[in-house]
Amino acid sequence: MPADTQWPTFEVFQQDRPGRPHKNIGSVHAPDAEIALQNARDVFVRRPRCHSLWVVPATAILARTRQEIEAGILEPLRADPAGATETYLVFQKRNQRNAMEFVEHVGAVEAYTPEQALARAVDTFGLDSGWVWWVFPERAFARSAEEDIPSMFAPAETKTYKRPQEYRTLTMMKEVRRG
Amino acid sequence: MQENDPTYEEKLAAFEARIARGEKIEPGDWMPDAYRKQLIRMISQHAHSEVVGMLPEGAWITRAPNLRRKMVLLAKVQDEAGHGQYLYHAAETLGISREEMLDQLLSGKAKYASVFNYPTLNWADNAIIGWLVDGAAIKNQTMLARASYGPYSRAMVRICAEESFHMKQGKEMVILYAQGTPEQREMVQDALNRWWWPTLMMFGLPDGESHHSKQLMRWGVKTRSNDELRQEFVNEMVPEIHALGLSVPDPDLHYDVETGDWVYGPIDWDEFWRVVKGDGPCNAERMAARRQAHEDGAWVREAVQAYAEKAADSRAISREAGG
Numbered sequence: 001m002p003a004d005t006q007w008p009t010f011e012v013f014q015q016d017r018p019g020r021p022h023k024n025i026g027s028v029h030a031p032d033a034e035i036a037l038q039n040a041r042d043v044f045v046r047r048p049r050c051h052s053l054w055v056v057p058a059t060a061i062l063a064r065t066r067q068e069i070e071a072g073i074l075e076p077l078r079a080d081p082a083g084a085t086e087t088y089l090v091f092q093k094r095n096q097r098n099a100m101e102f103v104e105h106v107g108a109v110e111a112y113t114p115e116q117a118l119a120r121a122v123d124t125f126g127l128d129s130g131w132v133w134w135v136f137p138e139r140a141f142a143r144s145a146e147e148d149i150p151s152m153f154a155p156a157e158t159k160t161y162k163r164p165q166e167y168r169t170l171t172m173m174k175e176v177r178r179g
Numbered sequence: 180m181q182e183n184d185p186t187y188e189e190k191l192a193a194f195e196a197r198i199a200r201g202e203k204i205e206p207g208d209w210m211p212d213a214y215r216k217q218l219i220r221m222i223s224q225h226a227h228s229e230v231v232g233m234l235p236e237g238a239w240i241t242r243a244p245n246l247r248r249k250m251v252l253l254a255k256v257q258d259e260a261g262h263g264q265y266l267y268h269a270a271e272t273l274g275i276s277r278e279e280m281l282d283q284l285l286s287g288k289a290k291y292a293s294v295f296n297y298p299t300l301n302w303a304d305n306a307i308i309g310w311l312v313d314g315a316a317i318k319n320q321t322m323l324a325r326a327s328y329g330p331y332s333r334a335m336v337r338i339c340a341e342e343s344f345h346m347k348q349g350k351e352m353v354i355l356y357a358q359g360t361p362e363q364r365e366m367v368q369d370a371l372n373r374w375w376w377p378t379l380m381m382f383g384l385p386d387g388e389s390h391h392s393k394q395l396m397r398w399g400v401k402t403r404s405n406d407e408l409r410q411e412f413v414n415e416m417v418p419e420i421h422a423l424g425l426s427v428p429d430p431d432l433h434y435d436v437e438t439g440d441w442v443y444g445p446i447d448w449d450e451f452w453r454v455v456k457g458d459g460p461c462n463a464e465r466m467a468a469r470r471q472a473h474e475d476g477a478w479v480r481e482a483v484q485a486y487a488e489k490a491a492d493s494r495a496i497s498r499e500a501g502g
Contacts, residue, residue, distance in 0.1 A: 006276065006281075009271070026268040026333075027268045028268075031483060031486075032491065034490065035483055035486070035487060043261050043265070044261075046257065065207040068207050096202045097203075100333065101329075102333065131205065159254065161247065161254065161344075162254050163344065164343040166344075167348060169347050172354045173354065173422065176422055176423060
């Protein structure tokens with residue numbers, strides 16, 4: 001038996017429609033980003049709708065809850081270490097009550113380090129605006145392309161037998177009761 | 180030990196206040212060790228149930244009566260594989276790895292829903308499983324979609340949305356069988372007779388005997404009790420079963436005008452424990468099939484690994500070439 005590797009974790013972000021934010025819907029294991037995208041499609045896009053998927057190695061993400069930030073885990077803003085700044089994408093979970101509130105893309109900041117990016121994000125958006133905060137460098141993620149839509153996402157739209165409303169069980173039961 | 184932390188009581192009170200306010204607990208937030216442990220137990224068992232749950236119906240994919248039923252069953256079994264993955268992911272956010280969970284399943288250490296240790300003897304079993312077993316699962320999952328742990332509740336919402344087709348395709352088949360030939364009616368009644376009691380057991384032990392329930396309800400993981408959900412399920416199912424001209428295999432079943440409940444007879448919890456402990460009709464078969472599938476999939480994992488390594492090599496070469 002070969003070593004049963006489970007491979008690194010990639011967090012998966014789905015965009016339902018153009019213009020909507022990418023939201024974190026779960027994770028997959030894969031040996032690289034290309035296969036992570038394929039796995040993400042198989043696991044999470046068995047139903048419409050999806051316009052775009054992003055995958056990001058979990059190790060590239062700095063994730064903190066508001067509670068952790070308040071507890072002082074956040075490093076202070078330090079001025080420029082060596083090197084250049086880069087773009088970090090900022091994600092937040094903004095609502096706390098509903099089940100369907102995801103960690104979703106809200107913007108971007110320029111920073112030298114992930115810690116600094118998080119501090120900048122908190123500064124920009126205000127700590128009270130998010131319950132969960134994620135940042136990762138823009139270069140870290142892989143994404144599906146516009147031309148992947150027909151092969152990756154469109155087939156789910158045609159499989160109408162997966163829609164509950166395709167089954168007329170309510171009407172059928174009414175007919176049975178009427179005899 | 181978390182309890183040795185001098186601020187433990189204070190943290191616990193703050194945690195419970197958050198739950199009382201209806202806030203979701205997210206990975207990274209403070210939580211009692213027992214909450215983490217209970218969630219890992221529940222979510223991983225739930226994930227294993229989805230994975231093992233593919234087997235009873237999966238066996239019928241090649242014997243579907245027509246192409247539409249085959250596509251439907253394929254999609255349903257595929258969904259269950261996906262649901263297992265959503266749930267392994269949710270459990271991983273609590274600090275256990277998927278590898279550990281799969282090891283626990285394949286080594287026989289982990290538990291999964293005992294209902295999947297019963298055999299599927301004919302096609303009508305798929306109809307009844309969809310209607311009863313998925314119907315019961317949806318009751319439980321709808322409650323869990325409101326669970327206090329964010330990743331679990333989000334996974335459950337997705338699962339519920341996808342499961343409703345599972346239930347309805349089964350119900351559609353049951354209705355058609357019930358209106359069919361005497362042989363077809365007999366087939367579906369036979370399947371109903373065999374699946375009714377294992378389905379009622381899916382809701383778990385009676386409230387007085389369920390040791391985990393109290394803490395799970397206090398911490399907002401469960402919001403309704405086992406007996407409450409079981410009774411609601413029975414109340415919904417019995418009138419429909421009767422309307423279809425089918426019968427419930429329970430001589431004690433009767434309607435209580437006072438409470439409006441369909442009162443069911445005693446559940447054979449000895450049978451439940453026998454099956455949970457490994458002595459059900461199909462436990463050994465299910466585990467053997469699961470292990471076989473894992474071993475048979477080894478070449479796929481190897482090929483994926485080799486492909487990724489080759490892709491990494493060619494990226495490195497193209498970088499060296501300045502491409």
